[in-house]
Amino acid sequence: MRKKVNKFKIKRKCDFCKIETKFLFNSKDFNREYSKNIYTYNICKNCKNISLKNIPKRKTYLYQENFYNYKSKKNIWKDNQNKIEHLKEINFKKNQSLLEIGSGDGSFLYCCKKLGLKCEGLDINKKLNYYTKKRFGIKTIIKKNLTNLKKKYDIICAWHSIEHFENSKKVLEFIFRNLNKNGYIILAMPNPDAYGFRLFKEKWVHVDAPRHQNLINLNFLKKYLTKKNFKIILSTTSDDDAKYNNRLSWAFYFFRIFSKKPLYAQRNYIKKLCHLIGLLLRFTFSFIENKNYEGSCYTLIAKLKKK
Secondary structure, three states, X not given: OOOOOOXXXXXXXXXXXXXXXXXXXXXXXXXXXXXXXXXXXXXXXXOOOEEEOEEEOOHHHOOOHHHOOOOOHHXXXXXXXXXXXXXXXXXXXXXXEEEEEOOOOOHHHHHHHHOOOEEEEEOOOHHHHHHHHHHHOOOEEOOOXXXXXXXXXXXXXXXXXXXXXXXXXXXXXXXXXXXXXXXXXXXXXXXXXXXXXXXXXXXXXXXXXXXXOEEOOHHHHHHHHHHOOEEEEXXXXXXXXXXXXXXXXXXXXXXXXXXXXXXXXXXXXXXXXXXXXXXXHHHHOHHHHOOOOOOOEEEEEEEEOOO
């Protein structure tokens, strides 16, 4: 008799509170349809963080080769303006060191290099690390396990990458260990308190099952960082990144009303039409999403204080 292979790692306890999480909803890979599996998301009643219970072991259920797009340097600079503006808010100095966790194709690191920062990236994708080195001349670190690095950094950024890790607490602890005193962290993640999440639930585009394995509650994160001796400099769900993701949220949901296929797989004119409708809906509901921390994602900047 053929032995049945378990496709999932089962996660039940909250990374932070270490208590049993409770069932929230079942979801599917609505965004890309790399698999037909059912994915279960649980919530911690204490910290309100949401986590994926059954994490797929097969990598092709998570990412495939066509997941990333490559753009011209002119468009890279344009697309990273929101990140650059947040970076300028900490009044960084030239030659300060910066690490990006989840550096992907190196687009943000390229912008940082142009701004005079000494930057490095960290990513598990060898091909993208090679691409970053070849195209931009920027060193990247390939790490599957978040062990200590050989040096510390003045700035550590994680733009929509922490939610992709199995254990979000370990990622934050890794950041703390590798940050210089008086250093800054800039984190961006999907917002589980978003209006769109309450409306669309398991079909919300930013659940993105099974790639998003954790959704960290912003209020909890601010309290957690404060306990770790950080000063919160900024937290927002209404910057340009949030507004773009609000539009994405509406566009994807509108498209799913008429088709069961993912929007990513459609022709360009269909994508443009859905994004236009998403933009109109974003403006319509901006009076809700632009205040009271109800945007689709948040950006948080914090400074490690001297002890």
